[in-house]
Amino acid sequence: MKRTTQILLSSLFISSIATADVIRTTDGAQLIGTITLIDKGVIHLDTAYAGELKIKQDQVESFQSDAPRVVRLASGTVMAGPIASNGGDTIRIQSEDGVLETNTAKVAAAWAPSAEDPEIARNRRGWRYQASLDVTGKNGNTDKFRIGASFDAELKGPNDTLAFFLDYEQAEDNGNKTEDRTAGGASYESFFSDVLGWYVRTELENDPIDNIQLRSTSAGGLSYRLLHKDHQTLVARSGLGYRYTAYENAQADESSATVDFGLAHTYRFNNQFKMQNDLTFVPAVDDFSNYRVVHDSGIEIPVGSGDHWKIRMGIKNEYESQTTAEEKMDTTYYTKMVYSWD
Known part of the structure; x- marks a missing residue:
């Protein structure tokens, strides 16, 4: 036997x-x-x-x-x-x-x-969607609560990308609001060679905590694909734009032509972990000391065996050289649950 x-x-x-x-x-x-x-x-x-x-x-x-x-x-x-x-x-x-x-x-x-x-x-163009949510809270000596949600949609081809985004953030600390921000926008980027391309982008933002009733930023210019590999990409952007800001308080509205600089970097580790870094620098044309810098770096870690669920951990910095808010820079550390689908 x-x-x-x-x-x-x-x-x-x-x-x-x-x-x-x-x-x-x-x-x-x-x-x-x-x-x-x-x-x-x-x-x-x-x-x-x-x-x-x-x-x-x-x-x-x-x-x-x-x-x-x-x-x-x-x-x-x-x-x-x-x-x-x-x-x-x-x-x-x-x-x-x-x-x-x-x-x-x-x-x-x-x-x-x-x-x-x-x-x-x-070479096929296709839609890709992503939604994320992070909720944190604390009760006891201090009462804290924060919620953040976002939705992104991309129509991506081999040499062009049409993208939309919507972000919402709200937080309270002992009954006082510390975050209350809504933002949304769209962008389009197309490459006509292996290196050179062009882009346009627009964004609307409301942030009462920073005394911003409405901020509108639009820009367009040239894109430079410095790295274009399966595991790593690096794109630099430079162009001209226009920024308009209406404030919550009695301060007069501001508007100015701007210069638009940006860097977008992605790196994928063993087709599992993905790091993404984005940096924009937008100074006024007539006064380079009046500028805004936004930096966001994060890493995505897959959850489970599929390609849908991920955890994204990162840090986001927003700095304004001239602002009516109490602080010039906002720093956010976040951990988000992300769901992606086609």
């Missing part, structure tokens, strides 16, 4: 290996799973023991997949069938029309028949 069980388990193990995809790396490792995608010189392997692995093709000695794959070569030719690379720089594609052997460097992408060409997926 024991020997029969051993034979049965061995047969199941051998059968699972025979039907699975196998990747052998240059350092001698053997990885078993399902090859879901080959894109940009990286093989994506879905495994039962470690989730999705990404292996660079130059680190792969050979791989074998009995299941059919759709393969697009650099020339634009598309074929379908089982694929294998038995070492060296050659890949073999077994299609209905025969066997094709070609250099692995000529493979632009490969994917499952039920999936989509990754290049088409990258």
Whole structure:
């Protein structure tokens, strides 16, 4: 009985290996799973023991997949069938029309028949939505309460982004309001080359705590894509704008032409953790000592196995060189629960 069980388990193990995809790396490792995608010189392997692995093709000695794959070569030719690379720089594609052997460097992408060409997926414009909420409170010697909520919507393509946002913040400390802010706006950015592009943006804000009945800021100019990689982006912006501020108290309204500077940076760690840094500097054209600086840095950590829930922790600083409020700078430390969907 024991020997029969051993034979049965061995047969199941051998059968699972025979039907699975196998990747052998240059350092001698053997990885078993399902090859879901080959894109940009990286093989994506879905495994039962470690989730999705990404292996660079130059680190792969050979791989074998009995299941059919759709393969697009650099020339634009598309074929379908089982694929294998038995070492060296050659890949073999077994299609209905025969066997094709070609250099692995000529493979632009490969994917499952039920999936989509990754290049088409990258170039498709699509909406992405995100909502966040953070609520904190304290009772006892002091009574504190704070609520913050935001909603963002992006229509993103390979070289342009249309974005909308809405923020709400309110806080009390021993019955006294310490925050009461509502803001919303829209922006559009488009790149006409790998580096250069243009942008426009507008924002409306109400903040009675800072004596602001209405602040309107609009700007437009050039965008410079300094970094544009899968894991990291850095965009600098410079342009001209207009700012109008109506105050809650008797102070006269202000309006002025402005210069608009900005930096936007994102960095993704192992496709899991994402850091985002944004900085804007908006001085008046006729008086550079009259300026506003907004800085926001945060990191997003996924919650659970899906891609919907995240926790975002960060710090936001807002500084005004000339203001009727008691303080020139507001600093907020936040932890938000974020939900994203398409």
